[in-house]
Amino acid sequence: MQARLRRDYRPVNRDPIAFKAGERVVLGERDTEWPEFIMATDPRGKRGWVHQDRLDGDLAVRDYDARELEANAGDVVHLLELAGGWWWAENQIGECGWLPERDLDIDPGIK
Structure with a gap:
């Protein structure tokens, strides 16, 4: 996703x-x-x-x-695991970390 x-x-x-x-x-x-x-x-x-x-x-x-992922508005990330309102996510260059769900627009169709 x-x-x-x-x-x-x-x-x-x-x-x-x-x-x-x-x-x-x-x-x-x-x-x-x-x-x-x-x-x-x-x-x-x-x-x-x-x-x-x-x-x-x-x-x-x-x-x-507990590493958090640095990201900018508009960045697209791949969501891997949800835990307590935070997503373990991977960015376009393969870096992983946690992001708060409230800062994400989740859409399985985003490319």
Whole structure:
């Protein structure tokens, strides 16, 4: 499925949390705006928001990377996975990252 960006999107965190399945994380508070996300600290000490489906308690059950995709209004991206109002997306040059669904016009017919 494809989508077009409604507005420019710039990542908030340039050094995001990332972990592999089987690693343990330290859990913090739940996000009030995006309630499916929990603040966590990875084994390397990086903090960030993690979608709850990546965790079973403090154990990672799936690989995760909180990298956000930098994109400009009008860019077309390929949508790969939806989690809590955010899409894991790939741009035209193969870069991947998360984009908020509210900034996307989703249309499977976009070329």
